[in-house]
Amino acid sequence: MMTDLPAAFLERPIAHRALHDLAAGRPENSLSAISAAIEAGYGIEIDLQLSSDGVPMVFHDERLERLTGARGLLGARDAAELSALRLKGSDEGIPTLAEVLELVAGRVPLLIEIKDQDGALGPDVGPLETAVTNALRGYEGPVAVMSFNPHSVARMARLAPKVPRGLTTEAFAPHDWPGVPGSRLEELRGIPDYARTGASFISHGWTDLASPRVAELRQQGAAILCWTIRSPEQEAQARAVAQNVTFEHYLA
Template sequence: MLKLHPSITILLIISAAIPLFFIYSVGGRSHRPDFPEFYGLLCAHRGLFKNAAPYDRPENSLGAFRAAVEAGYGIELDVRFSRDKKLVVFHDDTLKRLCGEDIRVCDLTADELASRRILGGTEHIPLFREALDVIGGAVPIIVEIKCPKDEKPVPLCKAVAEMLDGYDGPYCVESFNPKVVRWFRKNRPQVFIGQLSDAFLRDGHRGADYFAMHHLLVNLAGRPDFVAYNCRHADAAAFRVWRNIYRSPAAAWTVRSQKELDAIRDYYDCYIFEGFIPDENKMNENKNDNK
């Protein structure tokens, strides 16, 4: 019998263990909650918004949410804390892009934020409660929890969860922060929870955090039910493992044209879009082809 040198044996064991660890780490929890609305969902990114004159339905505004409900689309929206720990709907860390002020959202109270007009139009920065009241359970929503690195996730997660506990409508939750995903898995196991990610290394990002996000190694902590992945990188190896080995759900972000939607629709289950109105006849044709 061939006797291998101990160092070679160790190397072989490590070589075999690495891919097994990778496959294990990117997998979600084995018993995911039911969320049938997710499959085939066309979801308006930050509402069915238009960041142009007359600025009556800019992104993440009540006007954009009303427009999405009227059109029958799902809604993706962003939730974060104000300075006084109220839940507000706003994507960016600062007000600079949408309100012209270089100040962080977390440095203003909810009332101060409500006094600002998005892009100088008629819409204010809404509370999460206001958004839920406007949507009223009419369409599914994807709630993205914005939790910066310098913020403790537990108070924010608790506040979002407690508000959603009383919401009568279909929803799921997602975040780039794996600590948020893990908190919901442990404390709200009935909620369909997703890990947001991207092929960060392809875009020039470097560092351990980006490496873990790119390769979905953060799933080891969060054990998400679905992954929301940049639709431009459906060929990324980690994403393909997630889809092909685990047959797990995936959401595409952010689809910006019908051409792009047609190209990626077979790789995802849910489509977060902006800047165009999807051709639902083509989506229905695709469903029929897959029966």
């Protein structure tokens, strides 16, 4: 069963990892970046990883080094430890999905990317998807989930069929996906799982929007979002195909 993407996701640009600006003290995926996006009236895209005690944390990377002063895997620490860490350039901790949902409170569209937990875009998924489903129960307001891993999207279809879902897609160049077999990347390049996952949209790497498969999906009624736009010039080019953009480092 497909659940349509709410029109709100096509009506306002979507801030990538929220409206982050490290120079202004707003790290990516932080509560301050989320507050800034809400204030500016933008939609918000966030990323989720899973803590050791099963809490969805709003954080992009598997490892902590780039974004915090800590070392190691995010998944090796519990939610309390992760919330106590400081995001670089701020005095904020890593937020939980529950904290973000409470802050957004339906005021702007929220696009949630479930990061691959399998490690090779394979079938070893479930705990994060279950935790996301539990967190979203009772949430009111435009929300949608997506993932590069179609197994994750298929799991969300079973767990939360009324939550709109989509596939995060791109050209899947091997150098961008170390550890994922080339045959798997070749398979994903054709976006073969759109129908079986009950997806209603894709969010596609903007430099690959000319892909015939993207045109085919749009013709079939799929909503086409794209990532990550970093200038007005890129936005103008992307909007020739995409119905909305995910952006950063300028104001769309």
